[in-house]
Each structure stands twice: as structure tokens, then as C-alpha cells.
Amino acid sequence: MSQQPLVTLQNVGKTFGPVTVIKDVTVSVYAGKVQVLLGENGAGKSTLIKMMAGVYQPDAGHIVVDGQTVTLPTTRAAEELGIATIHQELNLVPTMSIAENVMLGRMPTKRGMVDRSALRNRARAALALIGLDVDVDTLVGDLGIARQQLVEIAKALSINARILILDEPTAALTRHETESLFAVMADLRRRGVGMLFISHHLDEIAEVGDTVTVLRDGEFIAEVPASTPEDDLVKLMVGRSIEDQFPRVTGDMSQASEILTVDRLTAAGSFDDISFTVKAGEVLGIAGLVGAGRTELIRAIAGVDRYTSGTVAVRGRYLPNGSISAAIAAGIGHVPEDRKGQGLVLDASVNDNLGYATLASTAKLGLVDFAGQRSRAGEVAKKLRIRMHTIDQPIGALSGGNQQKAVFGRWIIAASTVLLLDEPTRGVDVGAKVEIYELMNAITAAGGAILMVSSELPEILGMSDRILVMRDGRLAGELTAAEATQDAVMTLAARDVDEKHEQR
Amino acid sequence: MSTTTLPAKRRGIDYKKFLANNGALVGLVVLCLALFIATPDFLTAQNLLNIGIQVSTVAVLAFGMTFVIVAGGIDLSVGAVAALSAMSSGWMFASAGLPGWLALLGGLFVGALAGTINGLANAYGKLPSFIATLAMLSVARGLTLVISDGRPISTPAEVSFLGGNLGPVPMPIVILVLSALAASFLLNRTVIGRSMYAVGGNAEAARLSGLPVKRILVTVFALAGLFAALAGLLLAGRLDSAQPQAAAGYELDAIAAVVIGGASLSGGLGKISGTFVGALVLVVIRNGLNLLNVTSFWQQVVIGLVIALAVGVDVLRRKTRSS
Numbered sequence: 001m002s003q004q005p006l007v008t009l010q011n012v013g014k015t016f017g018p019v020t021v022i023k024d025v026t027v028s029v030y031a032g033k034v035q036v037l038l039g040e041n042g043a044g045k046s047t048l049i050k051m052m053a054g055v056y057q058p059d060a061g062h063i064v065v066d067g068q069t070v071t072l073p074t075t076r077a078a079e080e081l082g083i084a085t086i087h088q089e090l091n092l093v094p095t096m097s098i099a100e101n102v103m104l105g106r107m108p109t110k111r112g113m114v115d116r117s118a119l120r121n122r123a124r125a126a127l128a129l130i131g132l133d134v135d136v137d138t139l140v141g142d143l144g145i146a147r148q149q150l151v152e153i154a155k156a157l158s159i160n161a162r163i164l165i166l167d168e169p170t171a172a173l174t175r176h177e178t179e180s181l182f183a184v185m186a187d188l189r190r191r192g193v194g195m196l197f198i199s200h201h202l203d204e205i206a207e208v209g210d211t212v213t214v215l216r217d218g219e220f221i222a223e224v225p226a227s228t229p230e231d232d233l234v235k236l237m238v239g240r241s242i243e244d245q246f247p248r249v250t251g252d253m254s255q256a257s258e259i260l261t262v263d264r265l266t267a268a269g270s271f272d273d274i275s276f277t278v279k280a281g282e283v284l285g286i287a288g289l290v291g292a293g294r295t296e297l298i299r300a301i302a303g304v305d306r307y308t309s310g311t312v313a314v315r316g317r318y319l320p321n322g323s324i325s326a327a328i329a330a331g332i333g334h335v336p337e338d339r340k341g342q343g344l345v346l347d348a349s350v351n352d353n354l355g356y357a358t359l360a361s362t363a364k365l366g367l368v369d370f371a372g373q374r375s376r377a378g379e380v381a382k383k384l385r386i387r388m389h390t391i392d393q394p395i396g397a398l399s400g401g402n403q404q405k406a407v408f409g410r411w412i413i414a415a416s417t418v419l420l421l422d423e424p425t426r427g428v429d430v431g432a433k434v435e436i437y438e439l440m441n442a443i444t445a446a447g448g449a450i451l452m453v454s455s456e457l458p459e460i461l462g463m464s465d466r467i468l469v470m471r472d473g474r475l476a477g478e479l480t481a482a483e484a485t486q487d488a489v490m491t492l493a494a495r496d497v498d499e500k501h502e503q504r
Numbered sequence: 505m506s507t508t509t510l511p512a513k514r515r516g517i518d519y520k521k522f523l524a525n526n527g528a529l530v531g532l533v534v535l536c537l538a539l540f541i542a543t544p545d546f547l548t549a550q551n552l553l554n555i556g557i558q559v560s561t562v563a564v565l566a567f568g569m570t571f572v573i574v575a576g577g578i579d580l581s582v583g584a585v586a587a588l589s590a591m592s593s594g595w596m597f598a599s600a601g602l603p604g605w606l607a608l609l610g611g612l613f614v615g616a617l618a619g620t621i622n623g624l625a626n627a628y629g630k631l632p633s634f635i636a637t638l639a640m641l642s643v644a645r646g647l648t649l650v651i652s653d654g655r656p657i658s659t660p661a662e663v664s665f666l667g668g669n670l671g672p673v674p675m676p677i678v679i680l681v682l683s684a685l686a687a688s689f690l691l692n693r694t695v696i697g698r699s700m701y702a703v704g705g706n707a708e709a710a711r712l713s714g715l716p717v718k719r720i721l722v723t724v725f726a727l728a729g730l731f732a733a734l735a736g737l738l739l740a741g742r743l744d745s746a747q748p749q750a751a752a753g754y755e756l757d758a759i760a761a762v763v764i765g766g767a768s769l770s771g772g773l774g775k776i777s778g779t780f781v782g783a784l785v786l787v788v789i790r791n792g793l794n795l796l797n798v799t800s801f802w803q804q805v806v807i808g809l810v811i812a813l814a815v816g817v818d819v820l821r822r823k824t825r826s827s
Contacts, residue, residue, distance in 0.1 A: 304711075324712065324714050325716065328714040334712055336712055341708060342709055345702050345705035345706040345710065345772065346705070347705050347773065348772065352698075352701070352702070356702055356709075356715060359695055359702075359715065360695050360699075360714075360715075363694075363695045366694050366695050366696065367694055367695070368694065
């Protein structure tokens with residue numbers, strides 16, 4: 001790499017009060033290359049990209065763009081130098097059209113009025129840059145998350161971005177959508193755009209990246225080629241080798257009894273005629289594309305949404321349709337896919353969040369059992385190694401992995417024996433992922449049953465004892481752990497799927 | 505963002521935090537000191553009792569409002585429901601011939617019923633609380649006029665007792681203290697109270713954790729209606745009659761008191777003690793401005809500025825909390 005980098009963060013450092021977040025890190029982005037930033041949550045990745053995007057100023061070191069030392073006091077200054085960030089939370093207005101979003105803040109005008117035809121033309125030109133073929137009058141809110149992301153990229157390119165910072169762009173995408181994003185990235189690379197790419201999916205690194213910068217605890221650890229084996233990357237990232245990314249331990253299930261029985265369950269428009277059982281000690285994985293009805297199925301079993309026909313039974317007792325409290329009383333615990341939106345009250349304390357499911361059942365004469373709740377919460381937090389300052393801290397301040405452990409902890413306090421997990425490790429770093437897997441082992445070893453929906457195939461393959469594949473709201477097939485491979489699952493999941501399901 | 509100066513700012517942040525968490529109380533103390541210096545009429549037993557009586561109506565309304573705001577809603581109907589409850593009580597006594605104590609309980613029942621309807625419309629009818637209670641404001645005020653034909657109705661002795669004295673202490677102050685204790689106990693110690701915070705913080709997470717969110721919301725609005733009825737009866741008791749235009753606009757005072765007291769309009773935050781301080785701030789400002797012979801026109805301007813200041817503090821609090 002003898003060419004001059006587009007942008008370099010040179011020996012930068014950053015402290016917040018007494019805490020050093022970044023110490024002496026150097027990272028460069030080259031034209032036509034994808035630089036991958038790798039590190040656990042809290043390693044300093046987001047602080048680093050915020051320095052590059054003009055959100056934070058480095059306390060030490062400097063920023064070099066095209067060989068010139070620059071300061072980036074605002075995001076606007078960074079944009080003017082061609083640096084654009086595609087955030088995880090997209091900066092689009094869902095109630096406005098694609099054209100208006102792409103041209104937001106620089107609407108073409110004619111005699112003080114918005115020039116609608118120029119607006120459309122320039123937006124179309126922007127979408128053409130990445131080969132996105134959609135009507136520019138479509139409301140952004142009507143697009144799926146993948147296409148919204150592409151709109152955001154088109155918007156960045158239309159203001160002449162040469163350096164794209166992509167902060168976990170694949171976190172919310174299906175495998176298929178990820179592949180189309182990678183195709184766009186490959187095209188941009190050919191056209192000389194430099195990219196800084198962040199992802200928790202190790203398997204994506206070799207596929208899309210050129211070079212990997214590994215960070216740990218705010219420090220530069222190594223720069224290695226993207227073709228480095230995953231195990232080595234994990235070792236660099238966590239500072240120790242994680243023996244097994246998927247430490248599934250399966251007990252002997254020949255004598256195990258059926259705990260969860262789902263029979264011909266149907267919810268019009270979501271899923272149709274689903275039957276299966278889960279035994280004590282078993283992890284049953286549900287694979288499928290987004291929109292295949294997996295989340296809807298889990299929610300129906302948990303009593304969150306009503307179903308049209310069929311039955312759900314726990315230990316032979318039928319559950320009433322659409323009753324969360326009856327499901328909880330029968331031993332069901334539901335870990336929803338959207339931790340922040342559905343799992344936690346972010347402003348409330350860790351203690352409160354751990355106790356919501358047991359608030360009423362442990363109360364005496366309608367009065368909250370504060371002392372008992374504290375001791376139960378403290379015990380579980382310790383057992384699950386939830387890292388926090390105090391148990392009265394707002395849970396929103398914890399890392400994703402620790403937040404997720406708290407959602408599990410709520411059901412452990414409730415002594416749930418059937419756990420319904422929806423994307424249990426989304427947005428969780430490698431170390432915490434393994435802790436969650438070990439927790440799943442502990443739950444099944446104690447005779448619990450787990451039903452897990454996940455879009456991460458390695459997780460499904462690595463942690464399930466049996467795998468159901470859903471396609472278009474129906475069961476497409478069942479695989480044992482032994483016979484399941486990525487290809488086998490995807491063949492079942494994707495056969496005959498037309499575009500409309502992909503867009504969701 | 506001048507983050508380079510952060511270490512030097514540390515003390516500033518702590519100071520800000522203190523102000524943010526106790527802003528209303530500090531404001532109240534400063535206000536009282538200023539009035540004490542400005543006018544000898546402020547710190548007299550008579551004036552303090554006056555303040556106590558005046559704050560009782562606003563505070564009791566605002567306690568009910570605190571439940572609603574903590575649970576993430578708003579109740580615009582409390583003033584009208586207060587008037588309707590008092591008027592119903594008067595009607596039950598004067599026209600329907602019920603015994604006074606039954607008419608008093610009937611008034612409270614009408615308030616709770618109106619609140620329950622608000623709650624049902626919000627939780628099951630899916631109307632935003634702003635709309636549901638705006639509708640109730642109009643309906644309740646209209647019914648008050650229908651029942652009374654636009655004229656005051658005299659209330660039973662049992663209601664007048666609420667506006668009288670218990671020994672040397674005015675009854676409104678006794679009611680105020682009792683309802684503050686009850687509201688605080690409910691919000692802090694009971695399952696339903698703690699659930700309100702969860703529902704206001706994130707209703708979906710509360711629901712998925714098995715909390716009966718809809719029933720909680722109905723209870724919350726029913727309580728707001730009940731407290732509104734009590735405030736309405738207090739007001740009627742002081743005048744020995746239910747007035748058709750009683751408590752008009754009081755819902756805004758109640759909301760202001762809750763917000764000044766540190767609750768967040770986005771839900772999940774708020775305390776009865778804060779609301780009490782917030783109500784005192786409003787009443788003390790009015791009382792002080794009266795003593796200083798400031799016209800009621802200017803009083804409105806000052807109250808408006810105080811509300812803006814209080815919400816500014818609310819914003820500041822979130823900022824310090826998130827950083």
C-alpha cells in the first residue's frame with residue numbers, strides 16, 4: 001500500500017474525564033479499499049469513527065486528509081472533506097419520499113419554490129450511482145431497512161463522499177440483503193471510494209474487507225489482512241482464545257419428556273399450520289429468512305399476539321390464546337428481538353428491570369417486596385456476571401451484552417422453564433455471546449427447554465439440537481444437528497422465495 | 505463540544521446535577537426568601553394558611569395528574585371532572601334528596617367513573633390520552649352546565665366540612681396532607697404504582713414482561729378522576745356551593761405543577777414530593793405577586809416563564825443523565 005491514504009487518524013487519543021477511551025491508535029482508509037474495524041463492544045470503535053466523522057475531537061494525535069493535517073470541528077466539516085457516516089440508526093425521515101430524503105437540506109428551488117422535477121432527477125441520479133431501482137416518490141417509511149440503508153448511501157455519495165464509514169450496516173439485514181449490500185460495496189470500491197466497515201459478524205470480514213484493524217480496550221492491537229482465520233481474529237480481539245464459539249453441551253434426551261407442544265398453530269397472514277414439540281433439555285432452533293413468520297410464531301406462543309387456530313401446551317396444559325400472564329405462569333419466558341424497544345425500560349434501574357416479571361407474583365397484599373426483589377436481583381446479576389456499577393444504575397447505560405443478560409435474568413428470577421429466544425445475541429459482542437450460550441447450556445442442563453429464532457446461521461447450527469426451517473409462514477423442513485449445514489438450511493429457507501419477502 | 509475542558513468542568517457537572525435534581529425545591533426556597541425580604545405580609549400565619557388552602561386544590565389535582573404523567577399519558581379533563589363531581593354531589597343532595605354523606609361519596613364516584621372512561625378510551629379504544637381527555641373535558645364541562653342549568657347548586661354540610669376547619673387547622677390542609685401520603689404510598693410501595701413507572705418508561709417492555717398494561721392505564725386514569733373529584737369537592741366546600749365554571753383551566757396548573765416537580769412528559773419519571781413542591785411554587789408565586797400588587801395579567805406572564813424555566817431544567821437533567 002504505497003498510495004497515499006484518503007484519511008488517517010494518526011496516533012489519536014481520547015479521554016472522557018478520567019477515562020481513557022482511545023490511546024495512541026492509528027488507522028487509515030485508502031481509496032478503493034475496505035478497512036475493517038474490529039473489537040468488542042467498548043473497545044473504542046464508535047469513539048474512533050466519531051473522531052473521523054467530526055463528532056469528537058481527538059485529545060492527542062491528529063487527523064490527516066489527503067496528506068494535509070486537518071481539524072474536523074463539526075460533522076459538516078467532515079462532510080465537506082468527503083467523509084460520510086452511515087449510522088446504525090439511519091438518519092432518514094420516514095414520512096418523506098426518497099427524493100426528498102436524498103436532497104434534504106439542499107432542495108433544488110425555482111423562484112423560491114421546490115423544483116419537483118429537478119428534485120426527482122437529481123435523486124434518480126443519486127440512486128443510479130449504486131444501481132438502486134426504486135420509484136423516488138416512494139415514502140422512505142415504506143421501504144425495508146436494507147433499502148433505507150442504500151438510500152442513505154446514495155445520499156452520501158450524491159454529496160461527493162469519498163470515504164464512507166459503515167457502522168454495523170449488516171446488523172439488521174438478512175443474509176440475502178447483506179449480499180446485495182456487499183455487491184454495492186464492491187462496486188463502490190471499484191470506483192475508488194474508501195470504506196471503514198464495522199461488523200460483529202466475523203464471517204463477513206474476509207468476504208468484504210481488505211485489511212483489519214483490531215482494537216482492544218481503546219488500544220491498537222494489530223493490523224492484519226482480512227483473510228486472517230476467524231479464530232485468530234477472535235484471539236486478537238478478546239486477548240485470549242475462545243476455545244469454542246458455540247459451546248453447546250447436549251445431555252441425553254432419550255428419556256426426556258416433551259415440555260412445549262405446538263399443534264397446527266396458524267395466524268392468518270403470518271404463519272400457517274405449524275406443529276412441533278420441544279423436550280426438556282433441548283434447544284430447538286428456528287431458521288428462515290426475515291419475513292418467514294418466525295418472530296410472529298414466537299410472539300404467538302408467548303401470548304403477545306393472538307393466533308387464529310391451533311393450540312399451544314406446556315407440560316400438557318393448554319395455554320389460552322393471547323395471554324402473556326398465562327404463558328408466564330406456565331413457565332414461559334420471552335426474550336424479544338428488540339431489546340431496547342421491547343425488552344427493557346432503559347431509564348429504569350437494573351434492579352427494576354430484573355423484577356418486572358415477578359413484581360406482582362412476589363407482592364404481599366399489593367405491596368412490592370423490595371427487600372426480596374433486591375436480593376433476588378443481586379443474586380442473578382452476580383450469577384450471570386452482569387457488569388455494572390450498581391444495581392440501581394439505569395440499565396440503558398450498560399453494554400448490549402449485559403442488557404441482554406438482564407433480560408434473561410428476569411426469566412431466571414421468574415423460574416421460567418421454557419425460554420423463547422428471538423435473536424438472542426443481536427448486537428452482542430463475542431465474549432458476551434459465549435456467556436449467553438453457556439447460560440443456554442445451564443438452562444437446558446437444569447431441565448429447561450429453549451426455542452431459539454436466529455438469523456445468524458452459525459449460531460443456529462452451533463447451538464441447536466434440532467433445527468426447524470420456516471419459509472413463507474410454513475415449516476419447510478426439519479434437520480438434526482448432525483445433518484444441518486448452512487447449505488441445507490438455506491436451500492430449505494430460500495426455495496421459491498420471491499422478491500416481495502426479501503424486501504421486508 | 506469542548507470536550508477538552510471536561511476535567512475542569514467536573515465540578516460544574518455535579519453542581520448542575522444537584523440543581524437538576526432539586527431545581528424546584530431550590531427555586532421555592534429562593535422564592536420564599538425573596539418574598540420574605542420584599543414584603544412583611546408574606547411570613548404571617550394568616551398568609552401561610554392562605555397559601556396552604558390555595559395549594560390544596562391544585563396539589564390534589566396534580567397528585568392525580570402525576571400518576572397519569574408517570575404512566576406516560578396526559579389528562580386534560582381533571583378541571584372539568586372536578587367541577588362535574590362537585591356539581592353531581594350538589595345535585596344528588598339538593599335535587600335527588602340523598603343524604604349528605606352519600607352525596608359526597610357520589611361525587612367521588614362520578615369523578616372516578618369519568619376517569620375510568622378516560623382510561624378505557626385510552627387503553628382499549630386506542631385513543632391517545634390527549635384526545636380522550638380533551639373530549640372528556642368538553643363532555644364533563646357540558647354535563648356540569650346541563651345538571652346545574654348554568655347556576656350554582658348548594659352543597660351538603662358534609663362537603664362544606666371539607667372547606668372548613670378541624671380545630672385550628674383548615675380541613676383543606678388536612679386533606680392535602682392525607683392525599684399526599686396516600687398518593688406517595690400508592691406510587692412508591694404498591695405493585696400498581698411501580699408498574700406505572702414501567703408502563704411510562706416502555707409500555708411494550710412492560711407488557712412483554714407480563715404486566716397488565718391496559719388495566720394499569722385504566723386504574724391510573726380512574727385515580728386521576730378520583731383525585732380530581734376530591735379537589736372539586738374541596739373547592740365547593742370552601743364556597744358552600746358547586747359552581748358551574750369551577751376549576752376551569754386548573755388542568756394546566758396541575759400539569760405545570762407535575763412538570764415543575766421534575767416529572768418527564770415522556771413518562772417513567774416523577775414523584776409526589778416533586779409535584780407538591782411544583783404546586784407550591786405556582787401558588788407562592790401567585791400569592792407573592794398579589795402581595796406585591798402585581799396585576800393578574802402580569803401574573804400569567806410570570807407563571808408562563810416559570811413553566812418554561814422548569815421544562816428547561818427537565819431538558820438539562822436528561823442531558824446530564826445521558827452524558
